[in-house]
Amino acid sequence: xxxxxxxxxxxxxxxxxxxxxxxxxxxxxxxxxxxxxxxxxxxxxxxxxxxxxxxxxxxxxxxxxxxxxxxxxxxxxxxxxxxxxxxxxxxxxxxxxxxxxxxxxxxxxxxxxxxxxxxxxxxxxxxxxxxxxxxxxxxxxxxxxxxxxxxxxxxxxxxxxxxxxxxxxxxxxxxxxxxxxxxxxxxxxxxxxxxxxxxxxxxxxxxxxxxxxxxxxxxxxxxxxxxxxxxxxxxxxxxxxxxxxxxxxxxxxxxxxxxxxxxxxxxxxxxxxxxxxxxxxxxxxxxxxxxxxxxxxxxxxxxxxxxxxxxxxxxxxxxxxxxxxxxxxxxxxxxxxxxxxxxxxxxxxxxxxxxxxxxxxxxxxxxxxxxxxxxxxxxxxxxxxxxxxxxxxxxxxxxxxxxxxxxxxxxxxxxxxxxxxxxxxxxxxxxxxxxxxxxxxxxxxxxxxxxxxxxxxxxxxxxxxxxxxxxxxxxxxxxxxxxxxxxxxxxxxxxxxxxxxxxxxxxxxxxxxxxxxxxxxxxxxxxxxxxxxxxxxxxxxxxxxxxxxxxxxxxxxxxxxxxxxxxxxxxxxxxxxxxxxxxxxxxxxxxxxxxxxxxxxxxxxxxxxxxxxxxxxxxxxxxxxxxxxxxxxxxxxxxxxxxxxxxxxxxxxxxxxxxxxxxxxxxxxxxxxxxxxxxxxxxxxxxxxxxxxxxxxxxxxxxxxxxxxxxxxxxxxxxxxxxxxxxxxxxxxxxxxxxxxxxxxxxxxxxxxxxxxxxxxxxxxxxxxxxxxxxxxxxxxxxxxxxxxxxxxxxxxxxxxxxxxxxxxxxxxxxxxxxxxxxxxxxxxxxxxxxxxxxxxxxxxxxxxxxxxxxxxxxxxxxxxxxxxxxxxxxxxxxxxxxxxxxxxxxxxxxxxxxxxxxxxxxxxxxxxxxxxxxxxxxxxxxxxxxxxxxx
Numbered sequence: 001x002x003x004x005x006x007x008x009x010x011x012x013x014x015x016x017x018x019x020x021x022x023x024x025x026x027x028x029x030x031x032x033x034x035x036x037x038x039x040x041x042x043x044x045x046x047x048x049x050x051x052x053x054x055x056x057x058x059x060x061x062x063x064x065x066x067x068x069x070x071x072x073x074x075x076x077x078x079x080x081x082x083x084x085x086x087x088x089x090x091x092x093x094x095x096x097x098x099x100x101x102x103x104x105x106x107x108x109x110x111x112x113x114x115x116x117x118x119x120x121x122x123x124x125x126x127x128x129x130x131x132x133x134x135x136x137x138x139x140x141x142x143x144x145x146x147x148x149x150x151x152x153x154x155x156x157x158x159x160x161x162x163x164x165x166x167x168x169x170x171x172x173x174x175x176x177x178x179x180x181x182x183x184x185x186x187x188x189x190x191x192x193x194x195x196x197x198x199x200x201x202x203x204x205x206x207x208x209x210x211x212x213x214x215x216x217x218x219x220x221x222x223x224x225x226x227x228x229x230x231x232x233x234x235x236x237x238x239x240x241x242x243x244x245x246x247x248x249x250x251x252x253x254x255x256x257x258x259x260x261x262x263x264x265x266x267x268x269x270x271x272x273x274x275x276x277x278x279x280x281x282x283x284x285x286x287x288x289x290x291x292x293x294x295x296x297x298x299x300x301x302x303x304x305x306x307x308x309x310x311x312x313x314x315x316x317x318x319x320x321x322x323x324x325x326x327x328x329x330x331x332x333x334x335x336x337x338x339x340x341x342x343x344x345x346x347x348x349x350x351x352x353x354x355x356x357x358x359x360x361x362x363x364x365x366x367x368x369x370x371x372x373x374x375x376x377x378x379x380x381x382x383x384x385x386x387x388x389x390x391x392x393x394x395x396x397x398x399x400x401x402x403x404x405x406x407x408x409x410x411x412x413x414x415x416x417x418x419x420x421x422x423x424x425x426x427x428x429x430x431x432x433x434x435x436x437x438x439x440x441x442x443x444x445x446x447x448x449x450x451x452x453x454x455x456x457x458x459x460x461x462x463x464x465x466x467x468x469x470x471x472x473x474x475x476x477x478x479x480x481x482x483x484x485x486x487x488x489x490x491x492x493x494x495x496x497x498x499x500x501x502x503x504x505x506x507x508x509x510x511x512x513x514x515x516x517x518x519x520x521x522x523x524x525x526x527x528x529x530x531x532x533x534x535x536x537x538x539x540x541x542x543x544x545x546x547x548x549x550x551x552x553x554x555x556x557x558x559x560x561x562x563x564x565x566x567x568x569x570x571x572x573x574x575x576x577x578x579x580x581x582x583x584x585x586x587x588x589x590x591x592x593x594x595x596x597x598x599x600x601x602x603x604x605x606x607x608x609x610x611x612x613x614x615x616x617x618x619x620x621x622x623x624x625x626x627x628x629x630x631x632x633x634x635x636x637x638x639x640x641x642x643x644x645x646x647x648x649x650x651x652x653x654x655x656x657x658x659x660x661x662x663x664x665x666x667x668x669x670x671x672x673x674x675x676x677x678x679x680x681x682x683x684x685x686x687x688x689x690x691x692x693x694x695x696x697x698x699x700x701x702x703x704x705x706x707x708x709x710x711x712x713x714x715x716x717x718x719x720x721x722x723x724x725x726x727x728x729x730x731x732x733x734x735x736x737x738x739x740x741x742x743x744x745x746x747x748x749x750x751x752x753x754x755x756x757x758x759x760x761x762x763x764x765x766x767x768x769x770x771x772x773x774x775x776x777x778x779x780x781x782x783x784x785x786x787x788x789x790x791x792x793x794x795x796x797x798x799x800x801x802x803x804x805x806x807x808x809x810x811x812x813x814x815x816x817x818x819x820x821x822x823x824x825x826x827x828x829x830x831x832x833x834x835x836x837x838x839x840x841x842x843x844x845x846x847x848x849x850x851x852x853x854x855x856x857x858x859x860x861x862x863x864x865x866x867x868x869x870x871x872x873x874x875x876x877x878x879x880x881x882x883x884x885x886x887x888x889x890x891x892x893x894x895x896x897x898x899x900x901x902x903x904x905x906x907x908x909x910x911x912x913x914x915x916x917x918x919x920x921x922x923x924x925x926x927x928x929x930x931x932x933x934x935x936x
Contacts, residue, residue, distance in 0.1 A: 002033060003029055003030045004033045004034065004037070004045065004049075007022075007025075007030055010022075010023065011023075018204065018207070020203050020204060020207075021203060021265070021266075022052070022056055023201065023203075024056050024057065024058045024265045024266065025052060025057045025058065025064050026057075026058045026063065026064050027063060027064055028063035028064050028066060028067045030064070031053070031057060031064040031067045031068060032067055034049045034052050034053055035053065035067065037049040038050055038053060038082060039080070039082075050082075050085075053068065053071075054085070054093065054263060055262070055263055055265065056265050058264070058451075058455075059096065059097040059098045059100075059102065059263075059264055059454075059455060060097070060099060060100050060130075060451075060453075060454035060455035060456065060457050061099075061100035061101065061453070061454045061458070061459055062454050065097055065100060065101055065102065065454075066100075066101040068093075068097070068101075069094065069097060069100075069101040069102045069104070069105045070101070070105065072085075072090040072091075072093055072102075072105065073094075073105040073108065073109065075090040076090045076091060076094075076109060076117055076121070077109075077114070077117060087117070088120070091106075091120055091121060091124050092124075093263060094106055094124060095124045095127055095128070096262075096263045096264060098128075098130055098455050098456060098457060099128060099129075099130030099131065099132075099135075099456060099457025100130070100454070100457030101457075102128075102457075103125070103128055103130065103135050103457065104134075104135070106121050106124055106125045106128065107125065107135060107138055107139070109121035110122040110124075110125050110149055110150075110153065111139075111142050111147060111149060111150060118149055119149070122149045122152060122153055125153050126153055126156040126157070126161055126162060127162050127165075128162065129163075129373045129374045130373055130456045130457045130458075131373075131377055132457065132458065132459070136377075136380050139153060139154060139384070143384060143385075151385075154381045154385055155381070155385065156381075157377050157378060157380070158378060158381040158382045158385055158387060158389070158390065159378075159390060159392065160374060160377075160378045160392040160393065162374060162377070163361075163364070163365060163370075163371075163374050163392060163393070164392060166364050166365065166366075167364070168364060169336050169360055169363045169364050170336065171335065171336055171337045172333055172334070172335060172336070173229065173272075173293075173333070173334040173336065174225070174227055174228040174229070174331060174332070174333050174334075175228055175229050175230070175231040175272055175331070175332050175333075175334060176221050176222075176224075176225040176228040176229070176230055176231065176329060176330070176331050177231050177326045177327065177328055177329065177330045177331075177332065178217065178218055178221055178230050178231065178232050178233065178256075178328050178329075179233050179326065179327070180210060180214065180232045180233060180234065181210075181234060181235070181237070182234075182235045182236055182237065182728045183234070183235075183236055183728055183729035183730065183731060183732065183733070184234060184237035184238045184277075184729075184733055185234040185237060185239050185240060185241065185275070186241055186242045186732070186864040186865075186867075187240055187241070187242045187245035187248040188242060188845075188864050188865075188866065188867055189209075189210055190210070190240070190245065190247075190248030190249075190251050190252060191205065191208065191209065191245050191247035191248040191250075191251055192208050192866070193444070193844055193846040193867065194845055194846045194847075194849070195208040195846075196247075196444035196445075196474065196475075196844075196846040197444075197482035197486060197846075199247040199250075199444065199445065199447060199448050200447035200448055200450075200451055200486075202250055202254060202267065203254070203266045205247055205250070205251065206250075206251050206254040206255065206266075208251075209248075209251040209252070209254075209255060215255055217328075218230050218256055219255070221328075221329065222256065225331060229256060229257075229270075229271075229272050230255075230256040230272070231273065231274055231295075231332075232252055232256060232271070232272070232274070233273075233274045233275065233276075233297070233326055234274070234275035234276065234277075235276060235299075235300075235326065235729070236276050236277075236320065237275055237276060237277060237729050238276075238277040238278060238279065238280050238606075238633070239273050239274060239275035239278070239280065240273070240275075240280040240284070240286075240287075241280045241283070242280070242536060242862065245283065245445075245549070246286050246445060246448055246452075246549035246550040246551055247445070247550075248283070248286070249271060249273075249283070249286045249287055249289070249290055249292065249549065250290075250448075252271040252273060252292075253269055253270070253290055253292070254266060254268050256271055257269055257270050257271040257290070257292070258270050260366060267455075268290075269290045269291050269292070269367060270291045270292050270293070270363065270366075271287065271292040271293075272293045272294075272295070272334075273287060273292065273293070273294050273295070274294065274295035274296075274326075275295075275296065276297050276298065276300045277296070277298075277606075278295075278296030278297075278607075279294035279295075279296070280633060281606075281607045281635045282536055282546070282547045282548065282549075282630075285368075285548060285549060285552060286548075286549035286551070286552070288359065288362045288368045289362075289368050289369065289549055289551040289552060290367055290551075291363045291364075291365065291366045291367045291368075292363075293334065293354055293363070294354055295334075295341065295349075295351050296349075296353060297326060297341075297349060298323065298349055299322065299323050299324050299326050299348075299349070300320040300321065300322055300323065301320065301321060301323050302319070302320060302321075303318070303319045303320065303321040310600070316601075317601060317730070318600075318601055323348075324343070324348045324349075330343070331343075332348070334351065336355055336360070339351055339352035339354075339355045357394030358371075358394055358396075358431055358563075360394075361393060361394060367551070368551075368552075369456065369551060369552075369554075369555045371393070371563075372433075372555055372559065372561065372563055373456070374393075375393060375433075376559065378390075378392065378393075379419075396419075396420075396421075396430070396431040396432060396433075397429060397430055397431045397565070398420065398421060398422040398426055398430050398431075398432075399426060399427050399428070399429045399430045400422055400424040400425060400426055400427060400430075401427050401701070403699070404427060404699060404700070404701050405696070405697025405698065405699035405700040405701075405925040406425055406427070406696065406697050406700055406925065407569040407571075407609075407611060407696045407697075407700040407702065408544075408569070408611050408638045408640060408694055408695065408696045409428075409544055409566065409567060409569050409609045409611065409636070410425070410426065410427055410428060410569075410700070411528070411694060411696070412528050412529075412530060412543065412544050412694070413426065413430075413432055413434055413530075413566045414426055415528050416434040416435045416436075416437070416528075416530050417432045417433070417434055418433040418434060418435055418561060419433055420432060426566060427701075428565075428566045428567060428569070428701075429565060429566065429568075430565065430566045431563070431565050431566075432563070432564070432565075432566060433561050433563045434530055434561065434562055434563075434564070435464055435560060435561060436464070436465060436530050436531070436532050436560055436561060436562050437465070437466045437467070437524075437526065437529035437530055437531065437543070438465075438466060438467045438468070438520060438524050438530075438531040438532075438533075438540075438543075438545075439465055439467075439468040439469075439499075439531070439532050439533065439553060439556045439557050440468070440469050440470075440471065440516050440517075440519070440531070440532070440533035440534060440535070440538060440553075441468075441469070441470045441471070441499065441533070441534045441550075441553055442470075442471045442473065442516045442533070442534050443470070443472050443474045443475050443486075443487060443490060443502075444475065444844075444846060445534040445535070445549075445550045445553075446470055446471075446490045446494065446534065446550075447486055447489075447490055448550035449534060449550040449551075449553050449554050449557075450490060450493045450494070451550075452550055452551045452553075452554035453493075453554045453557065453558060456554065456555075456558060458554065458557070458558035459497070460497060460498050461497055461498035461557050461558075462557065462558060462560035462561075463560070464559070464560025464561070465556070465557065466525075466529075466671075466674065466675060466678060467500070467523045467524075467525075467671055467672070467674075467675050468498070468499040468500060468557060468671070469499065469501075469502075469516065469519050469520060469523060470491065470494040470495075470499045470500070470501045470502060471502050471513075471515070471516035471519065472487060472501075472502035472503050472511060472512065472513045472839070473502070473513050473514060473515045473516050473838075473839040473840050474516075474839070474840050474844050474846060475487055475839075475846075475847065476513030476838065476839025476840065476841070477789075477822065477825070477837065477839060477840070477841050477842075477844075477847040477848050478821075478822050478823065478824060478825050478847040478848065479821040479822065479823055480823055480824060480825070480847070481823075487503065488503070488505065491503040491504070491505050495667070497557070498667060498669060498671075499557070500523075500660070500665055500666070500667060500671060500672060501665075502514065504664070504665070508664050509663045509664040509665055510663065510793075510818070511818070512660075512663070512665070513793075513837055513838050513839040514791065514792035514793055514794070514838055514839070515755070515756045515791040515792065515838070515839060515840060516533065516535060516538075516756075517533070517535070517537050517538060517539070517540075517623070517627065517756040518623075518759075518791045518792050519792070520533055520538060520540055520545070521540045521541060521542070521620070521623050521653075522656040522657060523653065523656075523657060523672075523675055524540045524542045524543050524545075524653070525542075525650060525653055525654075525657075525675050525676075525678045525679035525682060526542070526543060526678060526679075526682050527542045527543055527641070527646055527682070527693055527694040528543060528694055529542065529543030529544075530543060530544060530545075530546075530562070531543055531544070531545035531546070532545070532546055532548050532552060532556040532562055533545060533546075533547055533548065533553065534547075534548060534549070534550055534553040535547055536630045537627050537630050537756050537861060539626040539630060539636060539637050540619075540626065541614070541619040541620075541622035541623040541625070541626045541639040541649075542619055542639070542646075542649060542650075543638075544609065544636050544637075544638050545626075545636060546562075546564070546635070546636050547630065548562075567607070567608055567609045567635050567636070568607075568608045568609070568702075568703040569608060569610070569611045569638075569696075569700075569702050569703065570604055570605055570608050570609070570610050570611070570634075570702055570703055570704045570706060571611050571696075571702040571704075571705040571706070572610055572611065572612040572613065572705075572706045572708065573613050573705070573706075573707055573916070573917075573920065574587075574613070574707070574708045574710055574916030574917075575707055575708070575709055575710065575711075575916065576709050576710035576711035576712070576916075577710055577711065577915070577916075578710050578713075578914060578915065579710075579713065579714060580911070581902065581903050581906050581911070582713050582714075582716075582911065582912075583716070583765075583883035583884065583885055583886075583911045583912055584617075584624055584625070584911070584912040584914050585717075585757070585859070585883035585884070586713055586715075586716055586717045586883055587625075587708070587710065587713060587912075587914065588624055588628045589628075589717035589718070589719055589737045589881075589882075590708060590710075590712070590713045590717050590737070591612075591625075591632075591706070591708045592605075592628075592631075592632050592719075592734075592735065593717065593737035594706070594708050594709065594712070595632075595708075596735060598706060598707075599704065603632070603633060603735070604703060604704040604706070605629065605632040605633060605634040606633040607634070607635050608634060608635055608703055609634065609635055609636045609637065609638060610626075610629050610632065610634045610636075610637040610638070611637075611638045611640060611696060611702075612625055612626075612637060612638070612639055612640065613640045613916070613917050613920070613921045614639040614640060614641055614645075614914075615640075615641065615642055615645065615915070615916060615917035615921065616641070616642060616644075616645050616913070616914075616915060616917075617639075617641070617645065617912075617913060617914050618645060618648060618649050618652065618913075619639070619641075619649035619652065619653070620649075620652065620759045620760065620761070621759055621761060621912065621913065621914070622641070623756070623759065624757055624758075624759070625637065625639070626638075626639060627756050627757050627861065628757065628861065631719070631734040631861060631862075632734070633734075638694070640693075640694065640695055640696070641693055641694075642693060642917070642921070643686050643687075643692055643693045645693075646686060646693040646694075647683055647686055647687065650679045650682060650683050651679075651683070653679055654676050654679050654680075656794055657672050657675055657676055657679075658676065659794060661673060661676075692923075695922060695923045696922050696923070697922060697923060697924070697925035698920070698922035698923060698925070699925060700922065710916065714739075715739035715740050715741055715899060716739070716740040716882055716883055716885075716886040716902065717737055717738070717739060717740075717882070718737070718738050718739070718740060718742075718743070718857075718880050718881065718886070719734055719737055719863060719880065719881040719882070720736045720737070720738050720863075720878075720880055721733075721736070721863040721864075721865070721878050721879060721880070723865075723876040723877075723878045724876070732865050734863060740882075740886065740896055740897070740902065741899065743896040744896075745895050745896060745898070746855070746895060746896050747855065747894060747895045748855050748856065748857045748880075748890050748891075748895060748896065749784055749850065749851070749854035749855050749856065750784055750785045750786075750787070750829060750850045750851070750854050750855075750856045750869075750891075751785065751786045751787070751856070751857050751858065751887045751890050751891035752786075752787045752788075752841070752843075752850075752856060752857075752858035752859065752860060752868070752887065753786070753787070753788045753789070753858075753859050753884050753887050753888065754788060754789030754790070754791070754840075754841045754842065754843060754858075754860065755789070755791070755840060755841070755843035755858075755859060755860040755861055756791060756843075756861065757860060758790075758791055758859050758884060759791065759795070760795045760798060760799070761912070762859065762884040763788075763795055763799055763808075764799070765884050765885055765888075765906075765909060765911065766788065766808065766884065767799070767804035767805075767807045767808055768908075768909045769885060769888050769905055769909065770807050770808070770811055770888075772905060772906075772907065772908070772909070773892060773905065774807075776904070780811050780892065781831075781892070782831050782832060782833060782891050782892055783831060783891070783893060783894025783895075784831055784890075784891050784894045785829035785831055785832065785833075785834065785891070786832075786833045786834070786887075786888065786891035786892075787829070787833075787834045787836060787842060788808070788833060788834065788835055788836065789836040789837070789838065789839060789841035789842070790835075790838045791838060792838050793838050795838070796838060808833075808835060809835065811833055812832070812833045812834065812835045813830065813832025813833060813834065814832065814833075814834040814835060814836075816835060816836050816837040821837065825847050825848045825849075826848050827851070828851065829850075829851065833891075842856075842858065842860065842868050843858070843861060843862060843868065845862070845867040849868060849869055849870060850868055850877065850879075851869070851872075852870045852871060852872035852877060853869070853870075853872030853873075853874060853875040853876070853877050854878075855877075855878050855880070856868055856869050856877070856878065856880065857880050857881075857882055857886065857887050857890045857896070858879055858880070858881055858887060859881070859882070859883065859884055859887055860879070860881060861881070862879070863878075863879045863880070863881055865877075867879065883911075885902070885905065885906045885909070885911065886902065888905075889901065889902060889905045
């Protein structure tokens with residue numbers, strides 16, 4: 001059977017079973033057969049073959065794109081004649097193919113001696129922005145050889161005509177509202193984790209957004225209001241909490257956006273999303289990638305009494321009242337010039353934050369990384385021509401405040417800034433391009449990152465990137481047919497691209513399904529580094545890390561850069577002392593609870609960087625704090641450590657990287673060895689006093705300062721989804737933190753220790769608790785299932801060497817076996833301990849879940865509806881989050897423990913080494929400007 005026949009069979013199956021269109025073509029072999037049928041004018045499949053060739057072939061650097069570009073080149077040159085594709089139409093098709101082989105073909109034509117094709121091809125080249133070193137070197141060489149067309153192209157690039165000649169953003173944009181949910185909208189609602197396997201198939205994945213009913217309602221709204229865009233809204237909440245989830249934005253764009261190109265199937269752009277409390281920062285970056293609009297509506301406000309005091313309910317929470325309605329079906333107008341939201345002539349809200357000069361550029365260019373590449377291309381052209389770079393793009397906002405020191409994040413951004421004009425250090429609010437040191441891609445978003453890299457015609461990692469890692473943790477639990485189909489292709493692509501991969505495409509080293517954040521934390525070897533990762537929990541305890549969408553990850557891999565404003569910071573310090581029965585996880589939860597209480601319910605962390613003075617806690621353990629800052633809705637977090645602790649953390653990182661090298665994971669560029677060399681350099685800087693460990697200046701300015709009183713923490717603290725709250729908007733927020741005594745023996749159905757929130761110390765705590773319980777009772781049994789997933793293989797190996805793994809296996813009813821990995825998800829659990837393969841396991845919810853309706857107590861990060869546990873017909877599932885000792889004891893008892901039971905179970909166990917620094921860790925500034933500078 002031919003590939004084309006197989007494709008037709010797949011089309012019929014896809015249509016009959018899923019009601020979907022033909023899957024876009026990325027195979028060179030299949031497209032070659034299609035081209036052969038186009039050449040054969042009598043072929044019965046010729047008409048459909050033309051449609052597949054023109055409208056259903058993926059662009060960029062896919063193998064199909066190379067074949068398509070070559071055939072189009074032959075048509076332009078007159079070597080092939082296809083009545084339906086004229087040379088002019090062939091050039092138009094090339095113009096939509098976004099780089100790689102298409103740019104190579106266009107340059108072949110533009111720089112040729114054939115004047116008839118050179119000039120029209122050059123006009124198309126002028127519209128392209130995805131050029132790489134091989135392309136720019138050709139242009140420069142041709143220019144230096146006196147080629148007039150090369151000069152013409154470079155002059156156009158220097159003027160950024162690929163941007164200036166695009167249509168401006170419309171002054172007025174009508175939208176029709178659609179309330180997608182009340183309360184915070186998790187990205188799981190837009191792109192469920194359990195459907196992660198289909199994210200690279202955009203049309204198929206689009207079927208999982210919200211519900212089929214909601215999808216149809218959006219379609220009907222669009223039909224009823226053909227001149228308005230459907231705006232998805234989080235009523236009384238924040239849109240896009242939880243993760244960047246490029247697939248979530250893609251799904252919104254698929255149902256409510258606009259086609260990016262008539263010749264690229266199911267790739268839409270420019271969605272409009274909104275929330276009463278705005279858009280989660282990480283998700284807003286993803287909206288920018290698509291050239292979309294994200295609005296902070298503020299349509300519900302705190303109610304005040306006659307004295308101007310905030311009115312509170314019985315729980316002490318502010319009472320909200322509606323400032324204006326955005327009920328589904330309301331037609332509103334966005335005025336992009338006035339930067340206001342209107343209902344008819346009535347002004348509703350100032351939305352200027354959504355229409356900064358930079359965001360307007362993203363909208364005009366069709367997405368943020370077209371601007372990133374465009375700026376680089378303009379700079380290159382001006383340099384070759386020997387001219388200044390004209391100010392086409394909005395000047396980056398550069399803010400430098402007189403006599404004001406730098407926060408830790410401001411120091412990191414200043415150190416890594418690229419192309420800054422200011423001669424004085426920049427402060428929060430400045431827009432900068434920064435060098436990215438470490439990049440991470442995880443395995444459920446990785447296929448989309450590959451697509452993004454292909455679409456922007458990138459073929460190799462930027463030499464600016466110090467380290468990059470592709471994980472296998474999100475698909476570690478079950479090696480099912482979906483994983484077997486997707487993961488090897490992902491690993492092969494990333495390995496060839498120059499990324500260190502969890503699985504070896506050549507099969508030499510053992511598959512490493514370690515949790516991505518743990519690996520990124522290990523390979524971050526500088527406390528002044530910037531890290532970008534394809535997951536919201538990219539929040540290292542060294543440097544500053546930002547979770548990002550697959551597009552931003554792709555840009556970071558391809559260019560070694562990212563563009564973002566320097567964020568504001570919130571300072572977190574501690575007072576008092578830790579009680580011996582408290583775990584560091586309890587400190588993390590108490591930080592959130594005390595912050596909300598100190599600021600009257602306002603989350604001052606949201607959208608900002610938390611700078612926490614950790615002091616002597618090693619990076620492994622400190623990560624528990626930085627990791628949870630995603631649930632705090634912070635943009636990122638930075639741990640401030642003393643010199644000795646930072647050196648110890650870097651030495652630990654070197655050890656972990658050396659293990660990776662010994663396993664055979666380093667690549668031809670010796671990336672991992674390069675990281676060890678960088679760690680040695682940083683250690684030497686700290687030891688010599690040349691560059692001590694990162695610390696903020698003592699006259700830095702913070703948005704707020706939070707002091708956590710450790711003396712107040714006397715019970716295990718639990719994050720509660722509050723599933724039965726009468727106010728729907730207050731469910732699943734991560735903001736409800738309660739002491740264990742609140743639960744008064746409440747029963748649990750399943751317990752889980754795992755995810756990126758735990759470290760080796762947590763595994764040791766389990767072992768020590770089992771020994772304690774064994775000593776007290778003679779043996780250990782579990783009244784509910786306990787699922788344990790160590791975060792990394794390194795930890796498992798160390799536990800085996802030190803003897804703790806023996807006690808775990810003694811009481812385990814299941815132990816993972818890499819020689820025979822599970823091929824199907826577990827749906828029923830027995831009352832035993834399961835020792836699962838390192839990886840995300842239940843925390844991700846894409847492969848295995850608790851049984852519907854279960855009450856789960858877990859160490860994981862997410863309590864969103866349906867994530868770890870779905871609802872049943874009889875009962876809402878709920879995922880309560882707490883410390884490892886609390887989870888283990890609850891599994892043994894089958895309920896939440898009393899404080900006496902808890903204290904007895906942890907007696908003699910060192911739960912944490914955390915002790916707050918005795919003094920503020922800020923330092924005297926090295927330099928502050930004596931004049932204020934603000935360039936806008």
